[in-house]
Amino acid sequence: MKLEHLLLGVLAMHPRTGYDLKKYMDTHGRFLRSNTQMSQVYRSLATMERNGWALHELEPRPGATDAKRYFLTEEGATVFLDWLTGPYPPPSRHVDPELSARLAFAGFMSRDELILLLDTELDARAREVAKYRHRDRGLELTPVLPFDDELSDIVGEWAHNNGAAAMDAHIDSVATLRRELLDAPETMPRRPALGFAQPPGDA
Missing domain, CATH: 1.10.287 (Helix Hairpins)
Incomplete structure (x- = not known):
């Protein structure tokens, strides 16, 4: 499991800024990955954009620097779901977070x-x-x-x-x-939240 998988999953729930993603990793995600640094979040976001898995739009903030809000792309959704529902090799230690990480995004699974x-x-x-x-x-x-x-x-x-x-x-x-x-009813998994930002040059 890579940090990118977790960030894709969080973006699949809702578009977020880098700060929002870091806040998630410090709260809800603190047991999925230890001590995620802001620099690691931004490096992963840069990788995700280069790979076409995420895009961003500028969010104006009066009196402050504009924020980048990141969105999941169709390709990013595919990468995320391939990890989430793909083969699960149980780690050698049951306390490792691979299982918990997948269960954190159970709403996207059947x-x-x-x-x-x-x-x-x-x-x-x-x-x-x-x-x-x-x-x-x-x-x-x-x-x-x-x-x-x-x-x-x-x-x-x-x-x-x-x-x-x-x-x-x-x-x-x-x-x-x-x-x-x-005993739970079988329902259709939720679709990931995809963004509407256009790649540079397509506007």
Whole structure:
């Protein structure tokens, strides 16, 4: 998942300025990507415009510098939806935000697409639990520095149990969402909000 995918998704909901996008990443998107800088937002917007995924119009602001309001293009909508509904390779750590990022734009997906996404996640995590939950966690230790075996074992056991509980909670929450979706009505996904700005030279 790239920052561009997230920004395309936000623009798909509503045209926004660079400042608006940064504000979104600092609030709603703060768990989807860590510490997004303003410079990163503007670099991504420049890339998106070069690729034809977004356009901007100047928004007059009396007494202040005009703002650029960015819009999604048809090509940008295609790139966004290809990522959103395309193959989902579950990351090696369930806490990585790839799943949450796609779920953040669930309104652009069908119920069946969402259920398939959740099934992929649940299958991957079930296989991880089967493979790693009861693995041999012993380590061959020949420390070259002072080392407390007992203290290490206490912390290691805590980490294992804490991780197992977090994984179980994740699996349970995803399964709960899947059950809720089964009872939800099947509706047509929302169309992305496309802009009406014209490329330079087409005016």
